[in-house]
Amino acid sequence: MNHELLTPIGTIGWFAMLVIGPIRSGRFGELFLPVFLGMAIIDCWAVAPAALRKDPSLTTVIYxxxxxxxxxxVLIYWMIKTLIWDKKD
Known part of the structure; x- marks a missing residue:
């Protein structure tokens, strides 16, 4: 496992989830949440590889x-839900 991939995978995933959720439900005012939390999200996933180098235990890797x-x-669940359960006839 390449722990350096945690930074882009974590950052892109959390941004996408926080942006796509409000768009799906039509609550566009909540799109400001990723803007306000953006630096925290990026910082969290930027330090994750360093944390794994410091403590490479199986528990830390899994978490x-x-x-x-x-x-x-979550994004896959939303996609499946939209494609299967939310079909409007």
Whole structure:
């Protein structure tokens, strides 16, 4: 596992989840949330590889990769829900 990939994977995933969620539900005022939390999201995933180099335990690896991949699970769930359950006839 290349831990340097945590930075782009985590940052892109969390940004996408925070932007696509309000767009899907029509709550466009919530699009400001990623702007306000943007630096925190980027900083979190920028230091993740360094944390794994410092403490490469299996628990740390599982938690950080789970956190980075969580938004993609949510996005896939939204896509499946939209394609299957929310079909309007």
């Amino acid at each position: 950080t990769w789970s956190g980075a991949l969580f938004p993609y699970g």
